[in-house]
Amino acid sequence: MLTKQTRSKFNEEAKEIVSKLTLEEKVHLMSGSVTFNDMMEDLDAHNKNKHYNWKVYEAGGNEQMGIPKLGFCDGPRGVVTGQSTCFPVTVARGATFNKMLEERVGIAIAQEIRGYGGNFYGGVCINMPYSPGWGRSQETYGEDSFHLGAMGGSLVKGIQSQGVIACIKHFAFNSMENARFKVSVAADKRTEREIFLAHFKDCIDAGAAAVMTAYNKYKGDHCGENSYLIDVLRKEWGYDGIIVSDFGWGIYDTVKAANAGMNVEMCNTSVFGRKLVKAVQDGKVSEKVINDSAINIIRTLLAFKKNPDPINYTKENLIANDEHINLAKIVAEESCTLVKNDGILPFNNSKNEKILILGRLAGIANLGDHGSSEVFPPYSVTIKDGLIAKSEGTIGFYDGRDIEKAKKLALDYDKVIFVVGYDYKNEGEYIEDGDFKIGGDRKDGFGLEQYDRDLIEKVSEVNKENVTLIVSGSMITLDKWADSTKAIMYTYYSGMEGGSAIAEVLFGDVNPSGKLPFVIPKNENDLPQVNWTSEEQRYEYYHGYMRLEKYNKECKYPYGFGLSYTKFNISQPQIELKSDSIVASCIVTNIGSRKGKEVVQLYVGYDNSKVDRAVKTLKGFEKVELYPGESKTVKIICPLDKLKYYKEKENKWILEPMLYQGYIGSSSDKKDLFEVDFEIQKY
Template sequence: MKCNKSKRLSYTKKAKEIVNSLTLEEKVSLMGGNVTLNDMLSDLRDADERKHYNSYPYPAGGIEKDNVPPMLFCDGPRGVVCSAGKSTCFPVSMLRGATFDTSLEEKIGNAIGKEVHGYKGNLFAGVCINLPYNPGWGRSQETYGEESFHLGEMGRALVKGVQNENVIACVKHFAFNQMEISRFKVNVECDKRTEREVFLPHFKKCVDAGAAAIMSSYNLYKGTHCGHHDYLLNQVLKKEWDFDGFVMSDFIWGVRETVEAANGGQDMEMCCTQFFGDKLVEAVKNGQVKESKIDESALRIVRTLLAFKDAYSNEYDESVIGCEDHIKLALQAAREGITLIKNENNLLPLSKDKIKKLLC
């Protein structure tokens, strides 16, 4: 049975029983990554080709005694990052967006979900649907285009494809992430109508499609870091949109402070626990964060992980990674996404003598 929202919610009672049996320290341990910053930096610096960013699924949380598996993170979006040279490398999302083919994108999601299983992961964090406000954004190729309806349709298709293989689809980066280096400090201002008509609808579409995880963004929105943002995470995502899954931070700098992040709706600090862990336990004991907030986050995490664990079958092994069928699918997407210019009046090849403007 596919792990849709109704199935996940059926695990609420079981998840509550587990959470109620845990100590505060155990509940907080669910809310942080199990990879240290030094480990991650070591992988980035290592000359061994088998080691690189996310060369294996990055774990977070997990309670072994209660059979709650850790979340096992695999990045994207061009396929599964984990092993250099083995995973199927699909065209960038921008080219896949140029196909305008949601059924093809869902098939790509199916293939990616199978390869995540091949690596023994359980989450794919490659559903990138940010709207590039500035064409100078260096990672704009990681998203599908520049229009909310289009982003939502393509993102929803990828969510469905990945989760049809019983892999958690994580949608990112929520919200207003539209530049690279300055994303760590930029403060985005936006009027309510633009927020609701331009920057948030595609995220809601993915939530309505059943996405089980959301990654918050580094940037600030109206003066507050999005990983701490009560309005975005608690009020809009969880309450208004009735999102049942969990929120994880973007890596390392996605959480900047313990109390505001926990109260603001952040469920999991990734990848390296710096502000949750012991600091969050202390904040609860000091009365700065209610234990009920910890219980809510732990419930969301446990419920999701249990549901996907029980839905998973051992159908796929490493042989599915980079297999012939997936390579053919990548080639199909590449062909369908290519845009050709019709050579009328012998305009091509382009010449400065023949053409002054490409766009008017």
């Protein structure tokens, strides 16, 4: 793992190299090498021979001085370059609540990047979806800051263990899509530090060697030119890695961006390059600013160049190989989140069983957004094809376009599977080219499309033995149609092996173990309200499950909730104070008849706080696998720093001496939690 300590060993060498470079050579290190026209041609959806980032996008480098080029590959559901393994989208991986599994995903992605000759992964997306209507919610792990930091940190560790630079993005407050180039976000300082920046620091602490700034503004300044935000990184957090701009439109003002601390303009050069050289010559940017950027870049690249992974990575032996594809399937299996099951699942895989699949999404390769995160795998397994391959019985399929026809068909089948939800046209990175528009934020609410609701309600009248699979990149609300179906499972965009994985879960070969990485409210109006086309948006402290709990609003299903085909018992919950941490523990026993995995969650409450705080917040989680009758002790360690709040007047973090409420269990719902109070004395 290449950490800040590893990078610091190259400080003097980097300074020595910089002292020998001309101004033009130093500025070249700060400049993307892909032309704007080439990038736009790659972004053209009608170009069938290429796609965005189809090859490694390079920047900087100096062969004579031994400085490698920055070789960029985007993500986050795999490597956008070439034909790579397509993993489930990030929100699906968030639903696994499996840090070790996410680290394995990072290892696989980094190996494929090395196979393409790259050294820089721009796919650690950890933005906070202030509202689940954000079009790119699928690219991040969920709505909780602690969860984002823990899962993102695991991906960082996996990526960098293989000699690839992990870039976390988009710093910061990037939670709106349609207005991302014009919106200016505002928040009070406590909200900023506790809710929107904390997980970025977690990933910096995990060793992340690069940060990408966001398109949007924060308090009036574009994030790529925002000296306040960059000072938080550099001066407060001690970050010494590379800062890159978001592509094409990440910075606008040469002098402002350079003086704020932007290191590399990506992926083309229009603001830096010759304009930056002239700004230095005119005295508007000091050469020290350029030197500091060059040192950051060189130090980071040397650390990775001189700590190579011993494996020889090639396209032939690592890109979309069997091991990585199997890992994508495992992730898809663990992400499946069962929230309702009235005894219908798992299905018996019988030769006499006839199952009808209804819904257009079952028959298409629905891998998620078609923007900058789109991965192009060598193949993908649809839900329909996965079920046909797995079933011993008869599988029928109809896209459900004509509901009356669907009702007639359903009469001839034992069971029905509805596949409903969204695709890249409903949500994702917003792309507009004349009449061609895809993605963007969800402007029409968080529920299913009317034709999906009608399909479920009408067909269930003639066949009540039915299951609903929800395909989406974020939360979809459940209204009256949910009463018409016996089981509901969120499958998200489940990657190239999603169809195979979902079939194995439905037939019981795999026990579902996903947990909701977002709350599902009864009333979507209880969530924060966002004007998706606004030029100004204020983010409040409370969102998601914390907001519902704070204002005593009901949820349909709580954050962290998910059912299994077996049953688990949690006993002997304890919380101890040890040095600078709390250590929570419990015994988990599988009291059912199937092997399964449970996610033990630790929440901390603040009933006795002297300031306004959440009812409780997630402060740890561990996933454990158990055979029937097996018991294991689970320990969760939470640093005391994670219990602090930010005191704005003093600009510092405060740990309150008081009695805290500890909660250990299987979801954020108090009925699923054991309360174990603990006291922190003067600290």
